[in-house]
Amino acid sequence: MNARRMTINAAVGTALAGLSLGAAAQTINLKLHHFLGPKAPAHSQMLVPWSQRVEKASGGKVKIEVFPSMALGGKPPQLINQARDGVVDLIWTVNGYTANLFPRSEVFELPFVHTNSATATNLAMRAMYDQYLKTEYKGVHPLFLHVHAGQAIHMVDKEVRKPDDLKGLKMRIPTRTGAWIIEALGASPVGMPVPDLPQALSKKVVDGAFIPWEIIPPLKIQDVTDYQIEGPNRMRFGTTTFQVSMNQARWDSLPADLKKAFESQSGEAWVREVGQIWTKSEDFGIGLAVKAGNKHIVLTDVELAAFREKLEPVVQRWVNEVKGQGIDGAALVKAARENIARFSK
Structure with a gap:
């Protein structure tokens, strides 16, 4: 009887172990790689x-x-090639790091296109993806595209209220x-790189930077600048585009139910929320700078209008640039502004 019981228990144990191994085998483990630190809102509040x-x-x-x-x-x-080559499964990256690969998406970065x-x-971006943007995301499957709140001006010790105030200065740029x-x-x-910015500002390697407020807390930008400048009603001077994308072959290998799981969490409601995440992060960041004694100039x-006059030729410069790639930049600018x-209503 004892021997029989032992045999039954062993059989049950083997079966349960098999079920456990089967469940583990069904779990798909994916790696998402990105460039910012764990304290950045993009990591902790979005990704x-x-x-x-x-x-x-x-x-x-x-x-x-x-x-x-x-x-x-x-x-x-x-990062983009790490995803394309399957070195990692997923990435979050700045399109502008490899601008030559994403010229159409660049339209949203232009001054006074993004407002x-x-x-x-x-x-x-979501509305225009299929018709205008999809063709340039080769080798990856974008799950969602987004922007940050836009480029604001951070200055070490120079108050800026007109374009001439920046003349001859050195400014860190993202793209x-x-x-x-x-x-x-x-x-x-x-x-x-963004992580190098605090030291560059403290040593006056640069006089200022174009970057949103949300980066102030994780990099302690309030400690190495005196001024933060933006336009009325949160108006900014262009923005940066980002993508969260999966290796195309990896995506193609997923069963339909798992593709649906990704898509259900990456749709219109989510990109709305991403925008709100950035807005809240902006409010916290600029609040921290003001609390530290910095001057927030609106x-x-x-x-x-003086900045707009200087920057409108940038839009035409981009239109001329992408024309050489067979892209109708003027049509893209028009569609982006209309959308x-x-x-915005």
């Missing part, structure tokens, strides 16, 4: 919560591990459109 929602929607069949700070190796401009609402621009904006304002663009409509206006 991690989104990953958790996808996991929940999948019923536990998907597990996403998020790796910040380029923890899996390489440099930020290499003052990350949510409206996110929705415009080539940012460089064009700075050049149009008479300053010199300096490219560098330009008047008249002051902003952003539509979603």
